[in-house]
Amino acid sequence: MHLARAALALCLSIVAACSTSDDASPPPTGLAEPDRAALARRLLTGPEWYRHAVVYEAYVRSLQDSNGDGVGDLPGLTSRLPELQALGVDALWLMPINPTPFADSGYDVADYTGVNPDYGTLADLDALLAAAHARGMRVMLDLVLNHTSDQHPWFQESRASRDNPKADWYVWSDTPSRADVGCGTFQAQFGAEAWTLSKARNQYYFHRFYPGQPDLNYRNPQVVKATLDAARFWLDRGVDGFRCDVIGLLVESADGCDMIPETQAYIRQLRALLDEYPDRAMVAESTNYETAVPYFGDGHDMFHMAFNFGFGYFWGFPFAGTEARAVSDKLEASRRGAPPGAQEALVIGSHDVSRAYVAAQKVPSRWRRAAFVQMTAAGTPFIYYGEELGLRPGKVKVVDSRDYQRTPMPWTRGPGHGFTTGTPWIPFGEGAEETSLEAEAGDPASDYAFYQRLLAARRGREAFGAGTMTFLHGDSPAVLAFERAGGGEAYLAVVSMDEAAPQTTRLSAVGGEGEPRLLFGAATAAREGDALVVTVPAEGMALFRLR
Numbered sequence: 001m002h003l004a005r006a007a008l009a010l011c012l013s014i015v016a017a018c019s020t021s022d023d024a025s026p027p028p029t030g031l032a033e034p035d036r037a038a039l040a041r042r043l044l045t046g047p048e049w050y051r052h053a054v055v056y057e058a059y060v061r062s063l064q065d066s067n068g069d070g071v072g073d074l075p076g077l078t079s080r081l082p083e084l085q086a087l088g089v090d091a092l093w094l095m096p097i098n099p100t101p102f103a104d105s106g107y108d109v110a111d112y113t114g115v116n117p118d119y120g121t122l123a124d125l126d127a128l129l130a131a132a133h134a135r136g137m138r139v140m141l142d143l144v145l146n147h148t149s150d151q152h153p154w155f156q157e158s159r160a161s162r163d164n165p166k167a168d169w170y171v172w173s174d175t176p177s178r179a180d181v182g183c184g185t186f187q188a189q190f191g192a193e194a195w196t197l198s199k200a201r202n203q204y205y206f207h208r209f210y211p212g213q214p215d216l217n218y219r220n221p222q223v224v225k226a227t228l229d230a231a232r233f234w235l236d237r238g239v240d241g242f243r244c245d246v247i248g249l250l251v252e253s254a255d256g257c258d259m260i261p262e263t264q265a266y267i268r269q270l271r272a273l274l275d276e277y278p279d280r281a282m283v284a285e286s287t288n289y290e291t292a293v294p295y296f297g298d299g300h301d302m303f304h305m306a307f308n309f310g311f312g313y314f315w316g317f318p319f320a321g322t323e324a325r326a327v328s329d330k331l332e333a334s335r336r337g338a339p340p341g342a343q344e345a346l347v348i349g350s351h352d353v354s355r356a357y358v359a360a361q362k363v364p365s366r367w368r369r370a371a372f373v374q375m376t377a378a379g380t381p382f383i384y385y386g387e388e389l390g391l392r393p394g395k396v397k398v399v400d401s402r403d404y405q406r407t408p409m410p411w412t413r414g415p416g417h418g419f420t421t422g423t424p425w426i427p428f429g430e431g432a433e434e435t436s437l438e439a440e441a442g443d444p445a446s447d448y449a450f451y452q453r454l455l456a457a458r459r460g461r462e463a464f465g466a467g468t469m470t471f472l473h474g475d476s477p478a479v480l481a482f483e484r485a486g487g488g489e490a491y492l493a494v495v496s497m498d499e500a501a502p503q504t505t506r507l508s509a510v511g512g513e514g515e516p517r518l519l520f521g522a523a524t525a526a527r528e529g530d531a532l533v534v535t536v537p538a539e540g541m542a543l544f545r546l547r
């Protein structure tokens with residue numbers, strides 16, 4: 001088994017070294033090509049690492065089973081770090097790993113400082129942290145603070161009577177509504193009513209999500225302290241940061257429910273806690289699809305990163321059209337008003353939305369072009385596991401329909417696909433054989449090879465993680481073009497939104513001198529006077545180094 005793994009890891013690094021179809025050409029004449037590996041190490045060290053990292057969202061349950069029970073686990077994930085590093089991943093975000101009755105796939109936490117026994121033990125987490133850190137990789141945990149499970153001891157106590165010590169830790173009401181919880185009068189997110197009766201108290205509790213996910217009452221200072229203590233517990237263990245679940249919704253109020261001042265005050269406390277530890281970072285799951293600007297505070301006192309869902313979740317639409325503005329407008333609008341240094345987290349999928357394969361209506365160039373923008377635009381890319389293989393959806397629900405995009409990783413061909421020696425907790429998605437890592441790693445035309453080359457092209461180039469981004473609008477409305485500059489270098493990314501014909505566009509005010517050099521993809525670019533004339537093939541994309 002271990003030999004097979006080692007062989008696969010070797011084969012993966014060979015693909016990185018030997019792939020040809022859109023490899024980097026030699027550095028531009030006069031443009032020295034520095035030691036990118038050394039630069040990458042420098043960029044990924046210290047407090048700014050999160051700007052330069054490629055983060056991988058891992059559903060532990062579906063990554064790798066180590067004990068044959070069909071459920072992915074922490075030792076399994078640890079054993080796959082070589083493959084993830086060979087892809088070009090620098091950091092992991094683990095979806096919730098806490099004990100849970102699994103009403104919402106772990107987003108219903110029954111113990112903030114424990115590990116789900118299906119996934120392993122605290123010692124297994126420590127081992128994952130040690131193995132990741134030894135490789136220079138980071139591990140972020142999902143922090144689900146808005147609500148707990150109804151099986152959490154805090155809620156068990158709170159629901160028992162109206163006068164127990166935790167009676168006020170959740171949001172209770174005599175009626176299924178409350179004037180000072182204005183935003184709770186609507187239906188809960190997953191269809192049910194937002195208030196559920198608890199017989200012991202003969203009162204209703206508020207839940208934005210499933211009835212098994214009662215909202216905590218953050219107006220109670222004890223709740224504030226207890227949840228900050230939970231965060232501290234994991235920081236003390238050495239986790240590198242958190243992905244904070246629906247954090248804008250923490251505090252309830254009569255009017256407004258997203259990022260009200262009390263919620264912002266809590267986030268500042270959480271940030272101050274992180275800042276007690278070196279090199280930690282946190283990313284917000286913004287509940288605002290248009291902009292994540294409120295999550296950045298002054299740029300130093302709230303989130304290091306926040307997801308951009310404006311482009312991120314809805315890219316399926318622009319890439320089905322021919323207008324570059326559909327993408328550039330979204331990317332510009334979401335950043336408008338952000339403090340200097342605000343870092344968006346860029347996604348094209350997650351455990352909550354359809355697989356890229358579905359969003360792209362099965363057109364590979366659409367998810368590839370979206371991924372290209374994700375890796376080259378300003379921000380930190382978060383890859384949802386399996387995106388690098390073009391994973392297709394499953395057909396079986398265990399918890400809810402989001403399980404279609406939560407199926408096990410097909411690492412190898414054949415039964416169990418290297419994921420398990422037992423029966424997987426949920427069947428593999430469609431096409432697991434041909435989308436397995438084993439099948440794709442040997443094929444330079446595969447999605448895997450595409451991702452690996454793309455991540456390699458980005459690596460060790462400060463402009464992508466921390467540089468400026470300037471959109472360039474030429475005379476073809478179908479060419480998305482933007483310049484990234486930073487670290488003394490500049491790059492031009494071009495994407496054809498047109499799927500039928502090559503597009504030529506004349507771009508002005510492009511930085512650098514001399515002819516641009518192709519780094520990734522396929523396109524031509526030539527200087528004509530002050531302009532740069534670029535021709536991109538239909539469905540094409542390319543990255544040039546300008547200076």
Ligand code: GLC
Pocket residue numbers: 104107108144209245246285351352
């Ligand atoms: C977030 C998670 C989602 C979960 C919800 C409630 O949106 O991404 O999976 O169901 O919060 O915790």
